[in-house]
Amino acid sequence: MTTIKDIAKAAGVSVTTVSRALNGYSDVSEKTRKKIMDIAKQLNYSPNTLARSLVMNKSKTIGLLVSGMTRSALKDNFTFEVMTGVNDYIAKTDYDVILFNTNSTKQREKTYSQLCRERRVDGVILQGIKTDDPYLTEVVESDIPCVLIDIPIQSDRVGYVTTDNVYGAKKAVQHLLELGHRNIAMMNGHDYAFVSKQRLQGFCEAMQEANVPIRKEWIVNGDFSEEMAEARAYELFTKHENITAMFCASDLMALGVMKALKQLGLRVPEDVSVVGYDDILLASYVSPALTTIAQNKFQMGYEAASMLIDMLEGNEAKVVTLRTQLVVRESTAEVKKG
């Protein structure tokens, strides 16, 4: 593999000059620059980023730490869409992305900062980790720039991008209220997700503003899992037959809920209205198509990458909150007069 030394020798100059010529410094004459460039091309030279990173003390890589790259998470391509957004932005820079996986026990032996420092990543994007994850405390303590997705923690070194979860949930519930529903249940995620808290808050606000009492026993956790949501919904709807609508904190759980309803012989939307959250690909393909709150996952990744690169260039950590959108499809309808 040809190095800068080889070029220097071939061109009859010092390595310093080669380096400065290749990097476009002004203190090398056009004549020698051209000569060096030509030789570099001819020798098929490509710089060793490892060596460069070592001396410059920056690696031009960002770490992508996601937890959703598991076989079971394939159904909602949330993770992938975010990754695609990240990738899309990064592709336009001179950074590269290195994939950290947190799902394996092997990796888990290392702490967050070990992970980052070993590879000397310049910054990190974190997605899909729970609020009780030990990594999270490390993130704030660490001095490495970081942007979180859907986790509202901020410092001068860490920013985040999220969506207007409270308002999004509110819109979903208001939609149900406008359809005349009063007996509205909620399938939430779990206690270790900020979005769960926020979506619950949106739910409550909408209900309170409409003067509809909130029934605590109608709010259950489905752990963001289709199966779990199905089981919980089955229990709930057998116990409380008067529920006419359910707001779910994720589309995947909404699918589970619809399965449960089908098993119970309840029709969607005639007997029960269901609204989801996320607008995953499946939402528009299932039957009945799912009314949901759409969030632009691609853009979340894109914005996250953009913010991180900004931060690496000396700008401050920010907070980006993206808008959501109510997408009305077939799974919601006016409440039956009874």
Added chain:
Amino acid sequence: MTTIKDIAKAAGVSVTTVSRALNGYSDVSEKTRKKIMDIAKQLNYSPNTLARSLVMNKSKTIGLLVSGMTRSALKDNFTFEVMTGVNDYIAKTDYDVILFNTNSTKQREKTYSQLCRERRVDGVILQGIKTDDPYLTEVVESDIPCVLIDIPIQSDRVGYVTTDNVYGAKKAVQHLLELGHRNIAMMNGHDYAFVSKQRLQGFCEAMQEANVPIRKEWIVNGDFSEEMAEARAYELFTKHENITAMFCASDLMALGVMKALKQLGLRVPEDVSVVGYDDILLASYVSPALTTIAQNKFQMGYEAASMLIDMLEGNEAKVVTLRTQLVVRESTAEVKKG
């Protein structure tokens, strides 16, 4: 950031000894090893892989070069599933994955070997590139270990993993033949994909063995795109009303075909049977659910990673061919007697 030197100073030994202690060499006494370990932990030391890679001339990273990380490719999560498989295997090793993106014009200025050599990746996994991609010729010429997905090129440094495309397609067509279909069309991908050639071959073999004539004008290319397939199918079915079944080289195209049929007032499967290929997530959710040839994309990635790591450890490049499976759902039925 604490280095090996800091430890050496603190422990009163040389950097050599620290290095050898930390790496488990036998020529350091247990007493000093323990002392060094303790100090390392206390100083919160983590090794600089950049420096290590530089001197060892191996980076313990593999490059993942995919073309499917685009906004438009989100629908079939083929790419993501493969990536998940790769990630899953790599997580068990001490390698890390670095993401190369080929979709941006910026990156495209660099050649394949430039991309690889700059980051000094030890090996590469390539997925989703076309057969006329200039990268492909570089792959074989380059001396860097590589495993291809769905591209049957082999040398001592490059292996590949694929599925039994010929047999898979054959099974699909045989399924249609068994249902009594004789007027079978095919929606193929494009000429720059090996799988297209192979699936066409499987189509032809099945037809010939059943003594059913192949109508060349009934074989069209949908470019693996839903929209394109829809357009092509619309043309085809308006022109040739006697077609009773279509084999599609991808599920996504099958969806497009079904859309076209719907527009034409043709029912699936009553009027036309459709069988896809891939078994993407959507296949089981659309209505009617898609009969298709399932391939285990996760495992493809897993096997690819496994093979690559094997190669990096000195083993030979291999060829892995995974089995496919016919999944009969609702989009195929017996041909109408007429």
Added chain:
DNA sequence: CACAAAATCCGAAACGTTTTGGAAAAACTA
């Protein structure tokens, strides 16, 4: 022409590791 200023170049140190080839110390052996 002599001098100053600008342009062009270079040597050497540094980044944080690993590894080679011994040296010093400790432990055996006869």
Added chain:
DNA sequence: TAGTTTTTCCAAAACGTTTCGGATTTTGTG
């Protein structure tokens, strides 16, 4: 005890860059 082996340690070179400080050459000025 003297010699031999084993154990434990280390100095220095190497990996391929960048950069600091200065040296040399060219150009400009009066």
